[in-house]
Amino acid sequence: MLKDSLLGFFKKESSTGILLMLATVAAMTVANSPFKHFYDEFNQIPVVVSIGTLTIAKPLLLWINDGLMAIFFFMVGLEIKREVVEGELRDPKKIAVPAMAALGGMVVPALIYTLFNHGDPQAMAGWAIPTATDIAFALGILSLLGNRVPAVLKLFLLTLAIIDDLGAIIIIALFYTSGLSYLSLGIVAATIVILFLMNRYGIVNNTAYVLIGVVMWVAMLKSGVHATLAGVILGLFIPIKNNKASFHALEHSLHGPVNHVILPLFAFVNTGIDFANITARDLKDAITMGIVLGLFVGKQLGIFLFSWVAIKLGLGRLPEGVTWRHLYGLAILGGVGFTMSLFIGSLAFECSGEACLSMVDERMGILIGSLLSGVAGYLMLRAAPAGR
Secondary structure (H helix, E strand, O other), X not given: OHHHHHHHHHHOOOHHHHHHHXXXXXXXXXXXXXXXXXXXXXXXXXXXXEEOOEEEEEEHHHHHHHHHXXXXXXXXXXXXXXXXXXXXXXXXXXXXXXXXXXXXXXXXXXXXHHHHHOOOOOHHHHOOHHHOOOHHHHHHHHHOOHHHOOHHHHHHHHHHHHHHHHHHHHHHHXXXXXXXXXXXXXXXXXXXXXXXXXXXXXXXXXXXXXXXXXXXXXXXXXXXXXXXXXXXXXHHHOOOOOOHHHHHHHHHHHHHHHHHHHHHHHHHHHOOOOHXXXXXXXXXXXXHHXXXXXXXXXXXXXXXXXXXXXXXXXXXXXXXXXXXXXXXXXXXXXXXOHHHHHHHHHHHOOOOHHHHHHOOOHHHHHHXXXXXXXXXXXXXXXXXXXXX
């Protein structure tokens, strides 16, 4: 009975969002308890992998953020490729509105954050934090509404979020790189050429692609470009033609480990906020306010207004059964940045020791902005006319 109940839970779309919330609550509880030092020590467990002269030595926190999250981005790469080849991203008429919505959902939050922080070069490193949407959380909240919202609304959100993820990948590649190693970048380039040739000449052995992808990840880790991008690149090169069943099986096999293990673990190690160090002044800090208002106000305005403009220009139309009220509720829900915002925040404000004490903890802004967006979006969609 218990086994059946657990299997039923993990099959639900809302399960990932629930696990993320539980992981966050657990992290904050431990971080504000007498066991805080165990939490800190867990994150800093040294993990060393050495093969000959090649050594990768990082604390567990960074193995999760740089290593396990590369698997998440690998799944994102597979999803993007599937949508481009077989899904909604294949038809320009169907993606015009969600693409414009995703663009607005990145531009307006970034502008709001900049408005609050433009005079502080150090704080401006976090401009991209409120541009992200957490697809797992947003879809989880949407699924709680059942048939009260049109089924096509989920497809619209999924398309928007995939384009948003693509935007986040480009932002990470362009703006969050440092100390480039051209030798390592040369190895990355060589692996990409190999992946291209394998794809071009019809090699469909997924294991061979993954092995090359591991080499690319190590080289990218050493290059100064964030290593998770290797996951995206690898996902885009996995062939679908003459490999459809294997491709879909690979993508499906990643959903459980990523959604039920990797993302909750990422949330746990990154959200242990010590409230003893949080003051009322911190909550009014420009970084915090820029993130909160970027997510809660910027996302809904950007997504809704850019969608409205796209529709009025004749680039597309509202999906059948979707009202403007549904679209606005969805726009609010887009402000649930959580996982992707936390990830970008970890890149923007990488610090250690005393250097961290001079900066406001950006995670508080992410949690507040995401919570406001999730609750307000849910209530708006719940009050909208029932879908078909």
